[in-house]
Amino acid sequence: MWCQRLPWLLRGRRGSAGRRWPWLPRGPGPVLAVPARCHPTAPASPCCAWQLHRDHLELRYGSTVMRLDFVWLRDHCRSASCYNAKTNQRSLDTASVDLAIQPQAVRVDETTLFLTWPDGHVTRYGLEWLARNSYEGQKQQVMHPRILWNAEIYQQAQVPSIDCQSFLETDEGLKEFLQNFLLYGIAFVENVTPTKEDTEILAKRISIIRETIYGRMWYFTSDFSRGDTAYTKLALDRHTDTTYFQEPCGIQVFHCLKHEGTGGRTLLVDGFHAAERVLLQAPEHFELLAKVPLKHEYVENVGGCHNHMIGVGPVLNVYPWNNELYLIRYNNYDRAVINTVPHDVVRRWYHAHRALTAELRRPDNELWVKLKPGKVLFVDNWRVLHGREAFTGYRQLCGCYLTRDDVLNTARLLGLQA
Numbered sequence: 001m002w003c004q005r006l007p008w009l010l011r012g013r014r015g016s017a018g019r020r021w022p023w024l025p026r027g028p029g030p031v032l033a034v035p036a037r038c039h040p041t042a043p044a045s046p047c048c049a050w051q052l053h054r055d056h057l058e059l060r061y062g063s064t065v066m067r068l069d070f071v072w073l074r075d076h077c078r079s080a081s082c083y084n085a086k087t088n089q090r091s092l093d094t095a096s097v098d099l100a101i102q103p104q105a106v107r108v109d110e111t112t113l114f115l116t117w118p119d120g121h122v123t124r125y126g127l128e129w130l131a132r133n134s135y136e137g138q139k140q141q142v143m144h145p146r147i148l149w150n151a152e153i154y155q156q157a158q159v160p161s162i163d164c165q166s167f168l169e170t171d172e173g174l175k176e177f178l179q180n181f182l183l184y185g186i187a188f189v190e191n192v193t194p195t196k197e198d199t200e201i202l203a204k205r206i207s208i209i210r211e212t213i214y215g216r217m218w219y220f221t222s223d224f225s226r227g228d229t230a231y232t233k234l235a236l237d238r239h240t241d242t243t244y245f246q247e248p249c250g251i252q253v254f255h256c257l258k259h260e261g262t263g264g265r266t267l268l269v270d271g272f273h274a275a276e277r278v279l280l281q282a283p284e285h286f287e288l289l290a291k292v293p294l295k296h297e298y299v300e301n302v303g304g305c306h307n308h309m310i311g312v313g314p315v316l317n318v319y320p321w322n323n324e325l326y327l328i329r330y331n332n333y334d335r336a337v338i339n340t341v342p343h344d345v346v347r348r349w350y351h352a353h354r355a356l357t358a359e360l361r362r363p364d365n366e367l368w369v370k371l372k373p374g375k376v377l378f379v380d381n382w383r384v385l386h387g388r389e390a391f392t393g394y395r396q397l398c399g400c401y402l403t404r405d406d407v408l409n410t411a412r413l414l415g416l417q418a
Contacts, residue, residue, distance in 0.1 A: 048127060050108060057106065059113070061127050066134040070101050073115060076133075077123040139322050145417055146383075147183045148273040151367045154184065161188035161375070168205055175414045178206065182411060182418055185380035186268055192255065194373035196398040199255045202376055207406035210249055212242070213300075213307050220397035233392065238269045238360055238385035239331040242401070243296035244309040248329060250404020252379045252386070254397055256371035261393015266377070268367040269385045271328040274359035275316055278352075285352035290316040292349050296329065297336035310336070315356065327382040330360070360385060371397070378402075 046062030057073065059066045074097050075090075077083065082092040098118075105116040113125040131137045149157070159180050166173030167189050181187035192198055200217050203209055209216055242248045254266070279286040291314060298309040317327035341349055359365065368389075371377060379386055382404065411418035 046127075048108060050106070050113075052106065055102075057103075057113075057115075059108075059127075059130065061131050064131050064134070064136055064140070066130060066136045068130070068134060070103065071097055071099055073103075073123060073125070074101055074117060076125075077121075078125075079121070079123060081121075082123075135321060141322070143319060143322075143324055144182065144326065146185070146272065148276055149184060149270050149367075150273060150362075150365045152364065154270075154367055157184075159184060159187075161190040164189055164191045164193075164202065167202070171414060174205065174410075175416065178407075178411045178414060178416055178418075181378055181380065181407075182416060185270060185272070185383040187378045189376045189378070190374060192374050192376050194255065194257045196257070199253065199376060199398050200400070203253050203400050203402060206410045207251065207402035210401040210403045212245075212249065212401055213305075213309070214401075217398060217400050220399065221395065233390055233395075235390040236267075236387045237332065238267055238387040239333060240271070240328060240385055241331075241381050242311070243329045243331040244298040244311045244334050246311050246313075248311065248327070249381050249401035251402035251407055252381045253399045253402065254371060254377045254379065255373075255399055256375075257373055257396045257398055259372075259391070259393065259395040261391055261395060263389050264391030264395050265368045265370050265389050267385075267387035267389070268369065268379070269360055269365050269387075270383065271330060271360065271385050272325055272383050274356060274362075274365060275325055275328060277359050278356050282352075282355055285355045286316065288345070288349055288352040289356060290314055290318050290325075292345065293340050294329075294338060295336040295340060296331060296334045298334055312340070315353070328385070330356070330385060 047060070048062075049060045051058040056067050056069045059068060075092065075094050077092065078085075082090070084091050101117065103115040104118055105114075107114040108127075111127055113127060113130065115123045115125075117123065132141075147153075147157070160176075162173050162177040162180075167177055177187050177189065189202060192202055196217050196219065200209070240248060241252055275286065275289075278289075293312050293314055296311045298307060300307040311329075313327075313329050315329055316325060317329065318325050338346065338349075369377070381401075408418040
């Protein structure tokens, strides 16, 4: 049963753990508190009620019912002795908390939960903080707000490109760029001087450049100087890059410095939009793609370049508490031998992969853009697949990979949810 307040300290009969509880039953079951009605604690406050159990506090605040483990409540105490507010770091040694700990007293007012522990320490939690930070609260929240798109949705949104000067010199321009990038997974900067050096300056505005086996800033031509299909004039099907890294690169930067020929348009596909359609139409396919780990491999022996990279992970990666998709690892070129899947799952996996591939290849999901000197494209490599059509003539691109953590850090410092 629910209650608003605990009118006396816990005293009386000993419970099974040796703690003193006035109503602790000897058999299994919840620790019941004094009955009381649930009513608003203040005119403008959400309804709040609570109930004690053997090992946790059940707290209803507004529409959220939270189950808060006592060890969790002690571990996350924000008092001065347990948490350093200057460094935003925990001071309490978690290993010192009794794993059978129970509060001696519990009290709730209009905005705050108070817990008194056996050693007399008092923990205070704002009810809003608990609603945001509890497991039940996180299940209801989206980590990264996004707008899923196909070609028509993106074109109708008329997402603006950001002028290079505004991007480099103003927080407003940078924030608008990052907001577009976070929502759509792609963003453009215009009027950039078409050199590798100026492209690097642009990239460093939002992130540390991630150096890889391809170097720091790379030039990209069809001279087959690397053992990769990308270094040819052939068409490239939609894919994400560096699936063979244990952590694929987060953001990719493309700048076409020169093209003397025809073709070569860039293909962009929102992988999260395609995955969402699979989830709606065949959730069992989505679940399989999110659970089955695969190997991706890059083997290179060209000139002086000798590399053997292996990355392992499922095609779809989701946060387990809310099933939110955060990474798609899709590259049919670099997928290694499937030897991590038992025989009774392999055929089902192929059906699931075919369903996702069919969505990714729907013509209405394909956004085609022509990269030109001066216009730089940023791509979320954890979300948006890219490819290209075959081309003729001399075509030179430069670009780099960016550290995802640093891009998101820049966005958060500008007040964006990332």
